[in-house]
Amino acid sequence: MELIFERSVPGRRAVRLPTSDVPRAADLPENLSRPEAPGLPEVGELDLVRHFTALSRRNFSVDTTFYPLGSCTMKYNPKALEEAAGFFARSHPLLPFLPSGERFVQGSLGLIHELSRLLAGITGMDDFSCQPLAGAHGEMAGMMMIAAYHRSRGDRRRSVVVPDSSHGTNPATAAMVGCQVITVPTAPYGDMDLDAFRQVMNGDVAAVMMTCPNTLGLFNPHVAEICDIAHDHGALVYCDGANLNAVLGKVRPGDIGFDAIHVNLHKTFATPHGGGGPGSGPIGVKAHLAPFLPAPRIVRGADGGYGLAEGGDASIGRLADFFGNFGILVRAYAYITMLGRDGLIEVSEHAVLNANYVMSRLQGWYDLPFPGPCMHECVFSAARQMKQDIHAIDIAKHLIDRGFHPPTVYFPLIVREALMIEPTETESRATLDHFIGAMIEAAQLAETDPDTLRRAPLTTPVTRLDETKAAREITVCHPAG
C-alpha cells in the first residue's frame, strides 16, 4: 500500500486555517529560519480519510477480533469511557500552578484525588500517585522510591532480585535506577524457587520485584513468606501489578506484605491500548514509602477543595510533565464507578473462568509445563509440535488466518515455545470455542500437514515478513523523493 507521502501532490491541501486578524510579523533572521518547508505530504481531506481508513482495515483489534494476547489484558473497552474522557479534554494543566488557579480545575484535581483513594482501596495500599505514564514508568517510580527509602536510612543497597519469569521491564527498571539484577530460577511447580531465593538474599538487596499472580498465570501460595524473608533482610517487596485483573476483590497486595505496586490502568481498568499506548501506571505504596512519592501531590484541604503540594525533601521529584496520562485516569475512574464493587469482582471471576476453560479444553493438544488451575491466563508450550518442526510462531500465524489475534508467543522466556493465552472476562463462550477449535486445528495440522502452518498467514495483506532484512538494512524513515 502507498505511503501517505507517496500520495502527495504539490499544491494540494486538506485544512484551511483561519484568516489572520493581526499584522504580519517580520520574518525571522536567516540564521534562525528554516530554509524550506518541511517535507510533509500534500493531500486532500478525502485522501487522508481513504488512506487512514484503509490502513485501519489492515489491523486486528479488540473491536474486530478476539485478541488473547497474554499479559496484555486485551479486554473490551466500554464506549461510555470514551465519552467520559471527552468531558475533560480542555483543561490546561498549568492552571493549578498559577496563584489561586486551582479553583478553575477542581473537577480534574478532584478526579485524580478520588481515583487515588479508590486504587488504594482496591490494592490495600495507603497512598497513590497517578503521575506514572505507563506500567514500566510506575515500576521506575516504585524502585526510585525504594532506593530513596533505603538512602534515607543511611543504607546503600545495590541489588534487586527478580524471578526468571518476570516481565522484561522489571530488570530493565532495576538497571535504570542503578541496581544490579539477581535472577532467581522458577521451581518445577511454577513459582520462584524458595531455596534459591533464600540463598541470594542478603543485606545488599534493595528490593524483590514480583508479579502477582505471576506471568505463568499462577498464584504463588508462598508469596507472604517471600515478603517476610525479604523484610527480614531489610529489603522491600515490589508488586508488578500487571496481572491485577485476576484478583480484584480476592487479594489485595497491600494486605499480604507488598510495600509498593503499580497498576496498569489500561489493562485492568479498560482503556483501549491504542496500538501500543497510551497507558497509565499509578504507583501505590504503604505509609512508610509515602514521603517519597513523586511531586507534585494533589491534596484535599480542610474546606474540601483540592490543591497542589510540592513534595517534601524526601520526594523522588517529578516524573512526568504534568499529572500523568489524565485522559486514561478519567477512563479508569469511569470504569470503576460504573462496575462498582460487585462488577470488579465479577471481572476477575470471569477472567479466571475463561482462562481455565481454555486451558482445560486445550491441555490434551498442547503441553502444559505448569499444570493449573490457572488464574487469568494460561501458558502452553508448542514443544510437542516441535517434533514436526512446527514452532509457536507457526501456530500463531495459523490463528491469524482463522481470524484470531495470536496469544503472546515466546514469553515467559522460561517456557520453551510459549503460547500465553489471556482470554479476559469480556469474551463469550462461543468466541472461546471458536478459538479453541482453531488451536486444535493447528495441533492437528502440525501432525498431518505442517507445511500449511509454515505457509500461514495467507489471508493477510502481507505474508510473513523478513525481520532480518529489516534489522540489517535499516529503513525507519521514508527517503525524501
Place this chain on the structure above:
Amino acid sequence: MSRSGYSPHTVAEIREMLDTIGVESIADLFSPIPSGLRARSFPLPEGMSEFEMLDRLEVRAARDSREIVSFIGGGCYDHLIPAVVDHLANRAEFATAYTPYQPECSQGTLQALYEYQTAIGRLTGMAASNASLYDGGTALAEAALMALRITGRKRLLADCSVNPFWRQIVRTYLANLDVELVEIAPVHGVLDRDAARALFDDRVAGVLVQNPNFFGSIEDFSDLASAAHRHGALLVSAVYPVSLGLVKSPGDMGADIALGDGQSLGNPPCFGGPSFGFMAVRTEHIRNLPGRIVGETVDREGRRGYVLTLQAREQHIRRHRATSNICSNQSLCALRGLVFLASLGKHGLVELARLNRDKAEYAKGLLGSVRGVVVVNSAPTFNEFTLRLPKDAETVVERLLGLGIAAGMPLVRQYPGMGDCLVVTVTEKRSRQQIDRLAAALEEVLWS
C-alpha cells in the same frame, strides 16, 4: 441475572464451563490462593449504569472552568485540531489494537508509525525517529541517558532556560546514577554561551538545550553543536514541533538528538495528558534509541511491509541491558500527530507557525508598550515571550485570573530571581480582541 460488568456469560453457560473444567464453582478456581492471603476488605461503592456514571462525571467535569481566556503554554498548547484527526485516530481498529508484535495482522498500525517516524524525521531534520515516548520531559530524560550511554561519560550540561519541569524530570531520572548534571544560568533569556564553552571538556557527555526555550527565545545552536563535537560530546535539543514550520531544524543546527512533546500536534490539553514524546537522532545513534522502532522490509512475495525492528535494544529481549525500560508508549497520540501533520501538509504547517508568530508578535508589541512593562527576550521569539512587570508577577496574574484571563506563567517558583516576570503564550486560537483585552486588563491591574 443482573449484570454488573461486561462479561457476557449467562448462569447456564457458567455452569457448563465449570462442568467442562471439572469444578463445582468459580470459588474453586481461586483455591490456589490460601485463605490467609484473601483480601481483608474491598471498600468500593456499588456500581451503576453508564448513564448514571456519565451524569456524575459531567457534573465533576463542570467544576473545571471553561471560561478562562488562556495565555499559558509552558509545554501544553491550545492549538486547533482538525475534525479529521479525531475521526481517523479514534477508529476502533487503531484504538483497540495493541503493540504490533504480530506484523501480518498489524500493518495498519505499523505503516502509520513508519509514516509518523518519517514525518518526525523530516520535521526535525534528523535521519531516524522512534515510534514515540511518553512525553516531552521523559523524552529529554531518555535523551540525557542516551548521551551518557553513547559517550560512556558521566557529566551533562543543561541550559536553565530548558523547561524547568522537564529538568526536574531529568534530575529524577539521574538521581540514582553516578552522574553529574551541571545547570547553566541563562542571561537575558538565552543560553550563557561563555559559561557553556568554559564548561566543555572531555568529561562532558552532552549539553541539553531547548528551542524556543522556556522564556520563548529562539537561538541558533550551530556553534554549540560544533563546540560539543570538538569535545566528543552530543548536542541534545528539545524543540516545539509547531515552531519548526518556521524555525531552523535541530538537524540543520547539528544536533545529535532532537526531542520534544507532541501534544501540540493534534492532541487536546486534557489536563496534561495523554500527549506523546518524540525523539529523532543521527543515523549512527539509532541502535541506542529507546522505545519501539518500525522498519521497512518485504514479505515472502517481495511485497513491502513493516515490522518492529532492532528489538534487541528493548526490555522484553535485552532485560537489564536494554536501552530503556519503556514498553507501552503513546502510539495513539503519535497517530494523532501524524494525521494532524498530514492534514496541514508541507505549507499548512508553515502557515500555522506563521500565524502563531504573528499573533504573538502583535501581543508582544502591545503588552511591551504597557507602561512599566519590558520584554525580557534579547533574541527573537516564536509564540511565547517573557515580560518583566513593574510589580510582583504572581499578584498581577492572580488579579487577572479574577477577570477571567490566565495572563501567563509567573516565573518566581522556578526562577526565584524573576519574581516580576511571566511567560506569555499566544497561539493561533487567541483573537486580536482577546489580546487587546489582555493588554487593557494588564494596564488596569498595574496602574489603576
